[in-house]
Amino acid sequence: MKFWISQNSKVYGPYTLEKLHELLDEGRVTLNDMVCQDGATVWVKIQQAVPPPIVPEAQQFNSKHDTVSPNETNQKLHPFIASGLNFLITGSGYGYLGMWKKGFILLFLAIIAGLFTFGIGYLIPLIFSVIDCFITAQKINRGEFVDEEQGLKELLDALMSVMKR
Numbered sequence: 001m002k003f004w005i006s007q008n009s010k011v012y013g014p015y016t017l018e019k020l021h022e023l024l025d026e027g028r029v030t031l032n033d034m035v036c037q038d039g040a041t042v043w044v045k046i047q048q049a050v051p052p053p054i055v056p057e058a059q060q061f062n063s064k065h066d067t068v069s070p071n072e073t074n075q076k077l078h079p080f081i082a083s084g085l086n087f088l089i090t091g092s093g094y095g096y097l098g099m100w101k102k103g104f105i106l107l108f109l110a111i112i113a114g115l116f117t118f119g120i121g122y123l124i125p126l127i128f129s130v131i132d133c134f135i136t137a138q139k140i141n142r143g144e145f146v147d148e149e150q151g152l153k154e155l156l157d158a159l160m161s162v163m164k165r
Helices: 017-026 079-088 092-096 100-116 120-141 152-164
Strands: 002-007 010-016 034-037
Touching: 002 017, 010 017, 079 092, 079 120, 092 100, 092 120, 100 120, 100 152, 120 152
Parallel strands: none
Antiparallel strands: 002 010, 002 034
C-alpha cells in the first residue's frame, strides 16, 4: 500500500506505510497533513487513513510492573535536576521523573536507616538515589523503559548489612 502526501499545496510520494510512519516520527509530516492512497481520489488527514505502527510483543508495556516511559511531550528530563532534588530531599528527584513510589520508598528507608544508625545510615540511600536518579533520567531520555523497583533490593541488602553492625 502506497500513499501520496499533500503539504503546502505540493504533492509528494508515493510512500510506503513504513516510510510514512518514519516521516511522522521525524516530524516531517503531521497527523493533520493530507494523504491519498495510491489509486484513490479522496484526500483525508493522515490520522484518519494510516493505522498506527504495530509494536513488537517484546517492546509492549508490561503491566505487571510499574514502569516509566519517556514523557508524552518528548521533553528531555535533566539528570542534574533530578539528582540535585535527591540531594536536597532523598527521593524527591524521582517525583520529577514521575516515579513517586520509588521516591517515597527511598525517603522512608533513609529516615529509618538514619534513626537506627544515628544518622550515618541516611547516607547510603542518599548516595544511591543521587546516582540512580541521574542514570534513570538518562535512560528515560534515551527512550528506554525503566522498572521503578530496579535497585531497591540491592539498596535494602546494603542497609541491612550496615544496620547489623
